[in-house]
Amino acid sequence: MAGAELHRTAPDRVGPCGSPPTRRGSYPECVADQASFVEDTQPFVGPLFGTAVRLTNNRSDAEDLVQETYLKAYRAYDSFQEGTNLRAWLFRILTNTHINRYRSASRRPQEAELDDVDNLYLYRRVGDEGISQSAEDDLMDRLTEPAVSEAVAGLPEHYRLPVLLADVEGFAYKEIAEILDVPIGTVMSRLHRGRNALQKALYDVAVDRGLLGNGTTATRP
Amino acid sequence: MTDYQHKPDCSRTVHELHTFLDREITDESRLRIQAHLDECPPCGHAFDFEAELRHVIADRLRTEVPASLAERIRAAIENAG
């Protein structure tokens, strides 16, 4: 392939196949072709890497994971079903590759169930702490990247993944179901528990870091 | 402590928090919830907090991509091709 073509900026628009329009394929036909693979998949390097970092908790491993994902996708691209969602397809390969890489040596560990936590966990705790609206805003400011990363990293993977796919990548329930190969009802229950568990983890991290707890004395009006 | 969930409507509304914010809900339910949020400040405030929190979480999890990664992938594919 010519280097000049490879370096072309990918179009912003995403077609009905979930991929940008290619040089060759019109939207209705959308022929998947290895010749257009790099161009078609280029826009998803960043999102895939972001999720890979949260899966592996390691930027170097994440780079390896994304590269392996792209090689697998490239080899399978001729069989990519047109009319389906290229972004979701790539994320499905990423998650499967991750599972195979890091779990092949041992059997898939028991998927621990999280305790059920009610909706609005953090909101209620902030209310219980009796902090003001401005302190509520401060809390948001204090949920720094390391604090949120720590809370997310502590989630069991089968909860962490749906939360990342929904709340960071913006996938719909149906797409997450396809990526993870589970029923939509399972996606919904994992999202529900995962998000609430994340809130509990965020609260715990915030307390550990002194962002909530003894120091907060203001009252909600 | 605020007084949300004192009414059955509040409890039902909070129960549907996630599907509402995900826009994975029927038009009928969405309108019913929106109407409740408009007339019930505690629930409205709670939903605003949740929406803001989601925004903050997604923002913090945004990851800088190594500049070399795209090139590395291109090279790997060319070698494989």
Ligand SMILES: [Zn+2]
């Ligand atoms: Zn209410």
